[in-house]
Amino acid sequence: MLNAWHAGRFQLSWTQGKPLVMGIVNATPDSFSDGGCFQSTQAAIEQARVLLNEGADILDVGGESTRPGAPPVTPEEEWARIGPVLQELVTWNVPISVDTMRPETMRRALDVGVDILNDVYAFRAEGALAVLAGSQAGAVVMHMQGEPQTMQANPQYVRVVDEVHAFLEQRLQALLDLGVQGQRVLVDQGFGFGKTLAHNVELMQQVSRFVDLGAGVLVGVSRKRMIGDLLGEADPMKRVHGSVAAALFAAQQGAAVVRVHDMKATCDALAVMKAFSV
Numbered sequence: 001m002l003n004a005w006h007a008g009r010f011q012l013s014w015t016q017g018k019p020l021v022m023g024i025v026n027a028t029p030d031s032f033s034d035g036g037c038f039q040s041t042q043a044a045i046e047q048a049r050v051l052l053n054e055g056a057d058i059l060d061v062g063g064e065s066t067r068p069g070a071p072p073v074t075p076e077e078e079w080a081r082i083g084p085v086l087q088e089l090v091t092w093n094v095p096i097s098v099d100t101m102r103p104e105t106m107r108r109a110l111d112v113g114v115d116i117l118n119d120v121y122a123f124r125a126e127g128a129l130a131v132l133a134g135s136q137a138g139a140v141v142m143h144m145q146g147e148p149q150t151m152q153a154n155p156q157y158v159r160v161v162d163e164v165h166a167f168l169e170q171r172l173q174a175l176l177d178l179g180v181q182g183q184r185v186l187v188d189q190g191f192g193f194g195k196t197l198a199h200n201v202e203l204m205q206q207v208s209r210f211v212d213l214g215a216g217v218l219v220g221v222s223r224k225r226m227i228g229d230l231l232g233e234a235d236p237m238k239r240v241h242g243s244v245a246a247a248l249f250a251a252q253q254g255a256a257v258v259r260v261h262d263m264k265a266t267c268d269a270l271a272v273m274k275a276f277s278v
């Protein structure tokens with residue numbers, strides 16, 4: 001079955017086992033996974049070009065690290081990091097996503113012409129829903145327990161899958177109530193955002209249950225600590241194979257989008273898996 005995602009200028013589609021691949025462009029000097037190598041505008045743009053050449057369907061640009069314990073940045077600093085990058089990327093004829101929790105940054109990014117608002121805070125900040133509703137942008141609505149600074153201190157759930165599912169169902173309804181059509185929205189279980197390894201594993205085992213919510217599902221596990229914990233690998237750069245395995249597992253369960261750093265490795269693996277699928 002062909003599924004659709006309305007995202008700004010683009011109408012994107014995916015099928016079971018063949019998700020769209022979103023490339024991560026970190027304009028953050030303190031990002032956990034690339035050590036801040038891409039902090040300058042030129043370097044971020046260059047990284048985006050590599051991701052695109054290697055097969056990215058979407059580029060996701062973030063200027064504030066959500067790494068557990070990462071210090072917050074000011075709105076001005078966030079925009080100084082991502083504004084010039086977005087301005088260039090929107091000229092490339094590929095869907096551009098902005099990874100931000102701030103309504104003000106969302107509005108500025110929409111003015112520049114981005115297609116997707118990716119909000120790890122699920123549009124709960126005051127004014128965020130209104131910004132989304134006043135646009136034609138696609139949206140990613142993610143679950144997080146707590147706040148980035150403290151979320152990994154002691155995450156607690158009675159039944160993690162039920163609780164994350166209920167939260168996303170409620171947020172989806174909040175968007176629908178404001179007139180944001182369901183086909184504009186993806187949900188995201190929020191791997192590593194206020195979750196232990198056991199919580200993350202349980203959520204990964206049940207991606208398909210989230211597909212049943214009716215919105216597409218985005219899965220973001222690339223190079224994350226859960227992969228490191230499963231492998232005993234402290235260096236994020238050495239978590240590529242584990243991350244690819246997780247992306248394939250999510251794809252097989254019907255994920256709409258996988259959000260990744262390692263584009264070629266992921267696209268190659270997905271292509272081979274697809275070739276063998278009936």
Ligand code: HH2
Binds near residue numbers: 024032065
């Ligand atoms: N994970 C991160 C950031 N944004 N957005 C969505 N929708 N889903 C995610 O899982 C997600 C996200 C954190 O990963 P990364 O961008 O690699 O690191 P950092 O935030 O430190 O730049």
